[in-house]
Each structure stands twice: as structure tokens, then as C-alpha cells.
Amino acid sequence: MTDVDEAVRAAAGAAAAARTATDAERATWLRAMADRLDAAVDELVALADEETGLGDARLRGEVARTTGQLRMFARVVEEGSYLEATIDHADPSATPPRPDLRRILRPLGPVAVFAASNFPFAFSVAGGDTASALAVGCPVVVKAHPGHPRLSRRTAELVAEALSAAGAPDGVFGLVDGFDAGLALVDHPAVTAVAFTGSLAGGRALHDRAAARPAPIPFFGELGSVNPVVVTAEADADRGADLAAGLAGSFQLGVGQFCTKPGLVFLPEGSALEAALAPLVGADAPRMLTPSIADGFAAGSERVRGVPGVEVVAGGRAAPTVAATDLATLAAHREQLLAEVFGPFTLLVRYGSRAELAAALADLEGSLTATLHAGEGESVDDVLPLLEEVAGRVLFAGWPTGVAVTWSQHHGGPWPATTSQHTSVGATAVRRFLRPIVYQDAPEAALPPALRDANPLGIPRRVDGMLQTA
Known part of the structure; x- marks a missing residue:
């Protein structure tokens, strides 16, 4: 385990490189993580079963879900529509005259992820919150769950090895442990958002703490639900x-x-x-x-x-x-x-x-x-x-247990189910860790590639009100 300040400072140091990495590069990071976890599935499942008692079949299925969603988020960023690239060309004849405006979503920065107890893989160290944050260029510091500490450490080692081998910047991923470490993560001024899955009481306490910071940050909590x-x-x-x-x-x-x-x-x-x-x-x-x-x-x-x-x-x-x-x-x-x-x-x-x-x-x-x-x-x-x-x-006609990881999935709901309108499962989970920025009358060379007229990335965009496919 790493000291909280050390882990967050490392994440902040990696933020610029993570933000400027191409979508293809970040997709490579995610696929490397998935491959490394799949290769270690026997070891991980045995360790997880010792700590959780969930059984071999359930845990193998969960590893497959975890690596599957890592690969899905790789496809999400490669496809490009997650950026919501929008261009309105200048129109001097409009009333009032309209400047050239170009909008895109950019990563927030270092994200704190609280691992869940009930999904030791899919909502834990390398789970959907970690995957969706890394996918869009946000470094991640995970607070391990005390219900499976040895599994958390081993998973983190494999993730770190995979990221390093794939060329990801040092510090883009870290792991901390302990109740006080969780509080320190929420408080740290370099953390820009928190993702949490757990109890209503615990989530509400952390939500209020994030809001009470000198600079409040968004808290994306999945809490209680009677379904x-x-x-x-x-x-x-x-x-x-x-x-x-x-x-x-x-x-x-x-x-x-x-x-x-x-x-x-x-x-x-x-x-x-x-x-x-x-x-x-x-x-x-x-x-x-x-x-x-x-x-x-x-x-x-x-x-x-x-x-x-x-x-x-x-x-x-x-x-x-x-x-x-x-x-x-x-x-x-x-x-x-x-x-x-x-x-x-x-x-x-x-x-x-x-x-x-x-x-x-x-x-x-x-x-x-x-x-x-x-x-x-x-x-x-x-x-x-x-x-x-x-x-x-x-x-x-069906039953709610089982949440497919797809482009259309929404896993969230009104309070107290979640603290926001966003999903923690599915392609649009990445939206939690992005913020919009508009460039006005910017020279072509200063624009991100996704907003240049030639569309060098070949991504879907909305131009002058019309949706254009890749």
C-alpha cells in the first residue's frame, strides 16, 4: 500500500501525460490490463474465494465481466463520440453575430475510487470506475475494500505491471488502504472527483465531506436501493x-x-x-x-x-x-x-x-x-x-439481478440509489470524469484534433447543428 499524499501526488504528476495521450494509447492501456488479469485468473479466483467465499463459478464470471468491460471502454474511446465534439462555425449575419465556437469534453484529473465489497473484481480495484476514468485520461487512486485486502493488493500489482508495460505514465494508478486513507483521499486538494459504491450511510458521509471541501468536488455514489x-x-x-x-x-x-x-x-x-x-x-x-x-x-x-x-x-x-x-x-x-x-x-x-x-x-x-x-x-x-x-x-418480465455492460446500459437512479444522474455501468460511465470546454475563435493549430475542420480522428461530430457520422 502507498501513502495517500504520495499516491495522489504521483497521480497529479501523471495527469498531463494521461490527458494528452491519444485515445488509441489509452485503449492499449486498458487492453493490457485485461490481458494481464485474464492470464492470472486462476490465482485471482483462488485468492478471492478465500476472502469472500463467493465460489469459483461466480468469481470466474466476474473476472470475465471485469476484463470485458476494460475492453469495452477501450472501444468506447476509440469510437470517439464520448468526446461530444461540437462545432458551430462563425456566422456574422446571425443576430447577434456568432463567433466560431467548438466544444469538447476533457478529463477532470485524478479520481479517487472506493472499491465495493460485493464485487471483488467488477466494482473493485480494476472495476468499472477505474476503467472508465483511465479510459478518458484521468489517473486513479483506489481505496481498497477491507473485505478482500490480499486480492486488492495482488490485483493492483498486476494492473500496475500491465500499465507500465503498455507505456502508461508513472503514477497513473495507485492503491491505498484503510478508513483514514479514504477520508484523506476525499480531502486531498489534487483529487478532482470521487466514485463510490457502498452503503447509504457511508456514501452520504463521504458525499457531504466532498461538498464541504474548500473546493468542492463531484461525488458519484451508488448507495441504497430496494428495487x-x-x-x-x-x-x-x-x-x-x-x-x-x-x-x-x-x-x-x-x-x-x-x-x-x-x-x-x-x-x-x-x-x-x-x-x-x-x-x-x-x-x-x-x-x-x-x-x-x-x-x-x-x-x-x-x-x-x-x-x-x-x-x-x-x-x-x-x-x-x-x-x-x-x-x-x-x-x-x-x-x-x-x-x-x-x-x-x-x-x-x-x-x-x-x-x-x-x-x-x-x-x-x-x-x-x-x-x-x-x-x-x-x-x-x-x-x-x-x-x-x-x-x-x-x-x-425479468428480474433485476444482473447488469449487462453495454453502450445503452444505465446503472443509477434518483436518491438514495445514486448521488447523480450518471451511470456507473455502461459506455456513458465515462461522462462522470469529463468536463466541457469551449474554444472561441481559436486558430486551427491550437484546437484539439477532434475539433479541427478536417476531422483527422474520423470521429462522429455535430457540425453546425447536423450530426455527422465518422
């Missing part, structure tokens, strides 16, 4: 047993330690789904990622159980649990019942009419996802707009 699911009466009657199997698999996947776990399910009174669910819920207390997460799960489960009007449908105090209540109880105890329980827990909420359901949905806070199960051809005009208001991704 509501709506099952209509028609869907329940058509396929209630199948929906029960899907819900059981989703809320228990990875011991419920997914940020997209369905934690709140609205279903009709007398639901076939509810009747079929109990036998599908595990009875054993599973191993969780850390003792603190296990304690938090137990406390959260107990909090919900203690609300008058809540009954346990399946599960024990330390085991996967399904609880159930009604809309009146939810409204009366929303603070206790709508707070995320991180782990294999879901709350069923029984409704009588669609009007009552709609009123309850209108009272929800933000989530990463919302899921709708309706009958074939059934109108959902009363429900869908409400789900759109509270989630960044609305699913039809």
Missing part, C-alpha cells in the same frame, strides 16, 4: 408459481448481496406467487462477505420483523427471509420498511386495487431498478410512469 417489483393480478393468475421461482432465485442470488436485489414486491392479495414462495427459500444461514455485512443483515431483518403488521412468510433470523405486509402498514412505517436490507431478504406488500397500488408507488424513493410483471397485452399505463419516476432501469 421495487410490481406483479399485476393478471400476471399472478397466469404464472404465479413461475414468478415465485424467479423471485426466489433473484433475491437469494449471491446471498442477496447485489445492489439490484429485489427487496420490495407488490403483489395482489391472495397471490399465487406468495403461496408458492416459501418452499423455495433456503433454510440455512449463509456465509456473507464480511462480519459487518452479516450483522447489518441481521439487524435490518430484525427491524422489519419488529414492525406491527409484518409477518414472516419464510426463513429464520440469520437465514434468507421473506416477510409480508399490507399497504396500510407500509404507509404507517415507511421509514423502517423502505430502508434497504442488504442480504437475502425481500418484503412482500399485498394490495387490493390498482388505485391503491398506484398511490403506494407514488410514495417510493429512488432505486436503481424497477420491475413490472404484467399479463400479455395488459395495459400498464397507470403503473409504468410511476416506476419510471423512481428508477434508472425498468424491466419487463
